[in-house]
Amino acid sequence: VGSSPCVAQCLTSDEAVCSGEVACAREQVVPGEKQNFNILKITLPMQMDSIVGSVSHTIRIDGLGMPSAVLFPTRLGVQLSSPVDDALQYVLSRGHIAYIDPGASTADGRLLMTSQSGSGPNPFPAATNELYIRLQFGATLWAHAGQQDSSGAALEISLPPGYTCYVEGSGEPPHAFDHPGMVTAYKLMRETYAFYNNTVSTLFLLDRNRDDHADYPRGILSAVTPDGSWSASIGQRRCVYTLQNGQALFSGQVVYFRAVVENPSQPMRRSAEDNTWSVQMRSRGTLESGSLYSSPSTPFTLPAPSGSDLWAHNAAVAGELSNILIQPADFALGATHYLSIFFTTFQEVAFGGAVIVDAPAAFAFMHPCSVRLLDRAAYDVTDFPGGVRPLPDTKDCQAIPGPNSEGVGTNRARIRLLGRLVADRTYAFQLRVTNPNHLPSHNCSWYIWTADISGYVVDGSPEHPALAPGFSSCWRLYGQAWPRAPSLHVH
Numbered sequence: 001v002g003s004s005p006c007v008a009q010c011l012t013s014d015e016a017v018c019s020g021e022v023a024c025a026r027e028q029v030v031p032g033e034k035q036n037f038n039i040l041k042i043t044l045p046m047q048m049d050s051i052v053g054s055v056s057h058t059i060r061i062d063g064l065g066m067p068s069a070v071l072f073p074t075r076l077g078v079q080l081s082s083p084v085d086d087a088l089q090y091v092l093s094r095g096h097i098a099y100i101d102p103g104a105s106t107a108d109g110r111l112l113m114t115s116q117s118g119s120g121p122n123p124f125p126a127a128t129n130e131l132y133i134r135l136q137f138g139a140t141l142w143a144h145a146g147q148q149d150s151s152g153a154a155l156e157i158s159l160p161p162g163y164t165c166y167v168e169g170s171g172e173p174p175h176a177f178d179h180p181g182m183v184t185a186y187k188l189m190r191e192t193y194a195f196y197n198n199t200v201s202t203l204f205l206l207d208r209n210r211d212d213h214a215d216y217p218r219g220i221l222s223a224v225t226p227d228g229s230w231s232a233s234i235g236q237r238r239c240v241y242t243l244q245n246g247q248a249l250f251s252g253q254v255v256y257f258r259a260v261v262e263n264p265s266q267p268m269r270r271s272a273e274d275n276t277w278s279v280q281m282r283s284r285g286t287l288e289s290g291s292l293y294s295s296p297s298t299p300f301t302l303p304a305p306s307g308s309d310l311w312a313h314n315a316a317v318a319g320e321l322s323n324i325l326i327q328p329a330d331f332a333l334g335a336t337h338y339l340s341i342f343f344t345t346f347q348e349v350a351f352g353g354a355v356i357v358d359a360p361a362a363f364a365f366m367h368p369c370s371v372r373l374l375d376r377a378a379y380d381v382t383d384f385p386g387g388v389r390p391l392p393d394t395k396d397c398q399a400i401p402g403p404n405s406e407g408v409g410t411n412r413a414r415i416r417l418l419g420r421l422v423a424d425r426t427y428a429f430q431l432r433v434t435n436p437n438h439l440p441s442h443n444c445s446w447y448i449w450t451a452d453i454s455g456y457v458v459d460g461s462p463e464h465p466a467l468a469p470g471f472s473s474c475w476r477l478y479g480q481a482w483p484r485a486p487s488l489h490v491h
Contacts, residue, residue, distance in 0.1 A: 001026055001037050002065020007044055011058040018057045020045030027033030040064075069138035069251060070106055070295040071099035083419040096287060106139035107209060109157065109279040109300040112256075114198050115356055116403055116447050117457045119270075119315035126265045131315060132173055132200050133157060133239070134216075136254045139295065141281050144282050144288055145246035152292050153243040153283040155221075155397040160275045160314070162264025166241040167230035170223040170256030173200045188214060196309050196406025200256075203310065219255040230257075243283075249297070265368050267347060268317040275314045276300075318449070319346030319459040323384055323426055326465040327447055331478045334437045338430040340374055343448055345459055349421040352453035353427075355391065358402045359411040359447045362436035367399035369413045370432035383469065384426040391418025391429045404445065421450060436475055444474040 001254060006026060010018035016199070023043035028036055029460055049055050073096040079432055080089040111284050112132040115121040118128040143153035159165060176186050177327035188207040189195075196202055206215045221241055223229055232240040239259050268275050277300040284291045289363075297380065323344040329336035359365070371394055375378075395416040402412035421427065450459045467475040 001040055001065070002432065003035060003037060004063050004065060006040060006061055006063045006114075008059055009046055011060055012050065013058075016049040016055050016057060017047060018049065019047045020046060022059065024061060024063075026225060030113075038417050060269050066101075067099045068105060070101070070263070070281065071097065072283045072293055073098040073280075073287045074142070075136060075286055084114075084162040090347045096284065096285065098293060100293055100295060103321055104283050104296060106295040106298040107138050107155075107279045108136040109277060109298065109301065110134045110313065111277065111300065111315055112200060112203060113310060113312050114200060115197070115227070117318060117449065117455060118198065118312065118318065118458055119226040119318070123263070123316055123318045123457070123460065124320055125263055125317055127263050129261050129315075130261050131261055132256060133257050134254065134311070135279060137249055137251050138298075139281060139467075140251045141243065143243035143245050143247045143282050144284060144286055153247075154281070155243075155249065156282070157239040157259075158260065158276075158280065158297065159237050159239070160264070160268060160272075160277065161237070162268070162317075162355055163237055163265070164235055164262045165233045165237070166260045167233050167239055167241075167257060168260065169230075170220050171259065172220045173204075173218065173256050175201055175204050175218050187214065195401065197217045197406055198403035200258075218252075218360050219253065219482045221249075221255050221257060229448050230440040231407045233267075251382050266317070267319040269314070269347075269452070269458060270314050270316045271452065271454065276313050316457045318457050319449070320462045321346060321369040321448060321459045323469075323470060324448055324461050324463075324465040325473060328433075328435075329473050330435070331475065332435065333439070333477055333479070336373070336432065336434045338370075339455045340378070340430055341426065341448070341465075342384075342388065342426060342428045343461070343465075344426040345421050345423055345450060347450075347458050349417075349450050349452060349458050350417065352418045352422060353417050353458070354451045354455070355417065355421075355427075356447075356449040356451055357413045357415070357418060357431060358449075359413075359433060360440045360442045361405045361409065361411055362438070362440035363411050364382050364434045364436075365397075365399035365410050365413045365431060366434070367410055369399045369415075371397050371398035371413075371415055372430045374428050374430055378428055386425055386427045388428045389413070391427050392417050392421065394418065397431075404442075439477055439479055443465055445470070447476060 006024040008022040008024035009021050020043050025041045026037040027039040031077045060292050076093040078091050079469050120131045121130050189205050190207045190210050194208050195207050202219050226244050228241050228243045230241050237391050279298045281295040282299045300313040321343045325342040327340040337409045373390050381388050395418050399410035399413045400412050403406050405411050444464045448456045449463050462475045
């Protein structure tokens with residue numbers, strides 16, 4: 001009902017007397033810090049005919065705030081009591097109240113940033129990808145139990161053009177509690193800057209405010225009988241959860257679900273105008289029949305700075321880099337050397353973009369990382385269309401923890417550019433790296449990305465880079481060094 005003072009008056013009529021002061025006070029059903037006032041306490045005037053028989057009075061209330069979210073049709077409850085709050089009587093309103101306004105919020109929708117790209121494990125055109133969605137409802141969605149047919153109440157997440165959605169079961173995301181052996185090992189990450197490694201199960205362990213409670217408790221939408229179902233999503237450009245009669249999703253409730261999507265057939269940048277994700281509800285509220293009410297379509301929100309490493313308002317469909325090669329100067333454990341890196345762009349990256357190189361977790365780039373040109377002869381190679389070009393002038397090179405590093409080490413190099421990358425052009429450069437002192441378990445998990453000035457991925461490597469043209473695998477470390485340098489004699 002808002003936070004402003006309310007004003008009440010009893011409207012006079014020829015049939016009944018109603019005069020004097022009418023007090024109006026705001027109260028909360030559940031007192032709390034949010035000051036969510038949702039009760040009006042009206043103290044009736046002293047000069048008032050008794051409400052018996054055909055006698056009735058009209059109380060007008062002014063100063064009420066408009067709802068910030070959609071309100072589907074519902075009846076209001078009224079309690080009548082004596083001055084000492086006894087002799088209670090309770091009744092529901094005959095009519096229903098609804099608020100469907102274009103500016104009213106439906107829900108806060110966000111995509112969780114996952115995998116190396118932040119846009120899921122397979123963010124490439126026409127690929128099957130896996131995305132996790134967080135919803136916090138701004139309105140209560142009802143499916144009235146008294147309706148004789150299907151209520152039609154549903155929650156819909158609309159995807160950009162070219163996507164299709166499928167949600168298996170409840171779409172429940174994984175959690176440490178899902179494995180009985182892990183329950184006793186369950187431990188919150190109680191650090192202000194606890195590292196998020198782009199893995200959904202890590203999200204539910206974060207306790208950055210250090211209150212000994214998870215910052216993001218896992219909530220799900222049940223898909224067991226007689227609850228709702230995601231079955232209406234299959235093959236659609238929408239993820240649709242249909243409620244069963246008697247079911248309700250309450251305002252403020254937070255849920256997560258895993259959506260399996262078929263990506264569009266062409267790349268789609270996060271900055272594209274049509275790359276919009278949105279959420280909408282439809283319901284009759286507590287009405288037993290009649291037309292469905294549809295809420296406005298609410299776009300997913302941009303994350304606050306404090307959550308910028310967790311959330312996104314949309315996902316990228318990245319173009320595929322080609323001719324990707326990574327060639328080391330030294331295969332020995334513990335060696336520091338320069339990698340020679342080649343790649344061909346699919347899309348242009350405007351001025352101020354970046355090239356990102358992700359190494360396996362055990363490798364390390366020094367900070368600031370060192371980038372240099374290859375030998376001049378390398379740029380005379382004609383094996384690639386259009387030849388080989390050096391990177392544009394660089395602004396800097398930042399060595400930071402990559403998503404697969406668990407926050408330890410600096411296995412991601414972000415090379416920020418002053419110039420632009422041209423589409424369908426091959427670039428080559430050298431990047432200094434230090435090999436681990438042991439053989440890593442994931443020796444081939446190298447990735448290369450291009451990103452725009454906002455840091456959004458543009459193109460990426462769909463496969464692990466090869467050692468050289470014609471090779472099917474990446475380079476690997478030698479487990480042992482030669483006892484002495486070998487010699488080669490040519491006759």
